[in-house]
Amino acid sequence: MIVYGSVVSPFVRKLLGYLGEKGLAFELKGVGIGDPDPGFRAASPLGKMPAMDDDGFLLADSSAIIQYLEAKHPEPPLIPADPQQRGQVIWWEEFADTVFALCSGKMFFNRIVAPKFLGREGDLAAAALAESEELPKLLDYLEGAIPASGFLVGDRLTLADLAVASPLMNFRHCGTVIDPAVHPKIAAWSEAILSRPSMAPWIEKEERMMAKVLAA
Numbered sequence: 184m185i186v187y188g189s190v191v192s193p194f195v196r197k198l199l200g201y202l203g204e205k206g207l208a209f210e211l212k213g214v215g216i217g218d219p220d221p222g223f224r225a226a227s228p229l230g231k232m233p234a235m236d237d238d239g240f241l242l243a244d245s246s247a248i249i250q251y252l253e254a255k256h257p258e259p260p261l262i263p264a265d266p267q268q269r270g271q272v273i274w275w276e277e278f279a280d281t282v283f284a285l286c287s288g289k290m291f292f293n294r295i296v297a298p299k300f301l302g303r304e305g306d307l308a309a310a311a312l313a314e315s316e317e318l319p320k321l322l323d324y325l326e327g328a329i330p331a332s333g334f335l336v337g338d339r340l341t342l343a344d345l346a347v348a349s350p351l352m353n354f355r356h357c358g359t360v361i362d363p364a365v366h367p368k369i370a371a372w373s374e375a376i377l378s379r380p381s382m383a384p385w386i387e388k389e390e391r392m393m394a395k396v397l398a399a
């Protein structure tokens with residue numbers, strides 16, 4: 184299986200963590216925004232990452248790819264069969280992929296992607312507004328919702344944990360540190376999720392990449 188994407192995308196990071204937890208073999212083909220790679224363009228009609236080529240079966244969108252893979256490789260389940268837990272996992276994935284990733288995207292795109300990758304100015308006012316107005320409310324909600332189990336849904340890892348932890352890396356690249364004195368549950372939970380063997384090597388790779396990008 185080929186996965187197209189960049190390790191700094193929250194949607195790609197979620198998929199990479201999922202693939203690692205499933206123990207599925209794949210090759211990551213690095214592509215950037217607007218990448219003309221023909222394999223990527225064929226797999227992603229809108230040119231968005233991630234996209235996948237599974238032995239000729241082409242699919243884009245992290246959620247679509249994960250639903251496909253979960254049906255094809257049900258074990259170990261990362262989307263529970265229990266109706267209530269399944270609903271909760273989909274809620275968290277939706278939260279992660281919409282409001283949370285949008286907020287991180289406003290900061291990450293305008294402060295880093297636009298100037299460092301696309302060679303143009305970002306909208307710094309939009310980034311500042313996202314950080315001051317949107318982010319605190321989202322973090323407060325998450326802090327209040329993390330259960331004592333240490334996992335967002337049930338008592339073991341699900342797609343929910345991977346999806347919601349992923350955008351936190353983009354906040355981190357923008358200098359936003361989760362303060363354990365303010366958000367102790369997020370600090371402990373995100374540290375546990377992001378240091379899992381499925382995530383840690385990718386995060387080390389993107390941190391090395393971001394250090395170079397930010398130094399340039």
Ligand SMILES: N[C@@H](CCC(=O)N[C@@H](CS)C(=O)NCC(=O)O)C(=O)O
Pocket residue numbers: 192193194216217229230231232233243244245246280
């Ligand atoms: N819902 C999609 C979102 C994908 C997405 O927006 N990816 C961004 C990178 S984080 C992208 O490729 N943007 C390029 C563009 O919009 O042209 C998913 O879950 O895969």
